[in-house]
Amino acid sequence: MKPVNFDYARPAEISSAVALLADDTRTVKLMAGSQSLGPMLNMRLVQPDLIVDITGIAALRSVREESDVIIVGACVTHADFEDRRVPDFTRGAMPSVARGIAYRAVRNRGTIGGSITHADPSADWISILSALGGKVTLQGPQGSRTLAVEDYMLGALEADLRHGEMLVSVTVPKLGSRARWGYYKSCRKTGEFAHAIGAFLVDPERNVSRAVIGATESRPFVVPDARHLIGDGVAEKLSDCFDREAVAKMIEDRGMSDEIDRRSHVVALRRAIEQAESS
Numbered sequence: 001m002k003p004v005n006f007d008y009a010r011p012a013e014i015s016s017a018v019a020l021l022a023d024d025t026r027t028v029k030l031m032a033g034s035q036s037l038g039p040m041l042n043m044r045l046v047q048p049d050l051i052v053d054i055t056g057i058a059a060l061r062s063v064r065e066e067s068d069v070i071i072v073g074a075c076v077t078h079a080d081f082e083d084r085r086v087p088d089f090t091r092g093a094m095p096s097v098a099r100g101i102a103y104r105a106v107r108n109r110g111t112i113g114g115s116i117t118h119a120d121p122s123a124d125w126i127s128i129l130s131a132l133g134g135k136v137t138l139q140g141p142q143g144s145r146t147l148a149v150e151d152y153m154l155g156a157l158e159a160d161l162r163h164g165e166m167l168v169s170v171t172v173p174k175l176g177s178r179a180r181w182g183y184y185k186s187c188r189k190t191g192e193f194a195h196a197i198g199a200f201l202v203d204p205e206r207n208v209s210r211a212v213i214g215a216t217e218s219r220p221f222v223v224p225d226a227r228h229l230i231g232d233g234v235a236e237k238l239s240d241c242f243d244r245e246a247v248a249k250m251i252e253d254r255g256m257s258d259e260i261d262r263r264s265h266v267v268a269l270r271r272a273i274e275q276a277e278s279s
């Protein structure tokens, strides 16, 4: 199939894109890397009157470093992370996860903002950023607001975007020098969307220990203080302290009813923790 006819705009400023989005008289859709939107257009799952291509907005491709965070524009691509054009303060977590997304052609065009907003539960950025404590900043006609990545995702393919808003940047904390992380993606072939994701971070200097179960049917399950799952987080062998029963119960309590699914997710998190040990 082919997309319906649509008008096309390529603004150079965020304010122009927001003004176009606020137009009530027609259906407006933002386009970033088009790796998810393109197929949806072709299948006519979306039928916009106007496509606003945001890849020409320089501010959305910029990266800014502050004392304890790095702020990345929404249109920074997966390949920008993979190739380390974005300075890494996550002890390799972001470049490593980027490298596991799809294949190079997708990574060249796909953007961090498009991926998070598309809100596919199996996608990678949403899970690793939830583990790292990432935040998104949205801009709209009423100004801007910032929220945790995991709160931005309301459910499968649903982001917390109000009328006229767009995602402008992603803020990622700088990890301490003794931070350890792990990310395990269960899929049949390298680069595929995951069936189960485990993500884990322990950062003693910042007193942070977070665990994430991703590739659920909806939002990731975030454990903001994962110490009770791995002891105090300073043991040399964290996986020896891993409480699989507690994780399985937590997953079941949050609605994952299928036992095989639960086991895959428990194993994914355990492997993420094992990876953290060797990092």
Ligand SMILES: Cc1cc2nc3c(=O)[nH]c(=O)nc-3n(C[C@H](O)[C@H](O)[C@H](O)COP(=O)(O)OP(=O)(O)OC[C@H]3O[C@@H](n4cnc5c(N)ncnc54)[C@H](O)[C@@H]3O)c2cc1C
Binding pocket: 029, 030, 031, 032, 033, 034, 035, 036, 037, 038, 054, 074, 075, 100, 101, 102, 103, 106, 109, 110, 111, 112, 113, 114, 115, 117, 118, 122, 123, 124, 125, 161, 165, 166, 167, 168, 191, 192, 193, 194
């Ligand atoms: C073959 C294939 C395999 C893939 N495998 C993986 C994988 O293993 N892991 C993974 O994580 N992903 C995977 N993806 C998805 C890929 O990462 C996409 O890049 C991503 O899902 C969408 O990013 P995009 O920049 O292309 O966004 P687009 O397709 O342009 O947009 C996606 C949606 O987000 C909206 N949008 C985009 N940018 C913004 C913004 N700044 N503000 C508000 N709304 C916005 C659009 O309107 C649209 O609704 C795969 C894709 C393909 C085609």
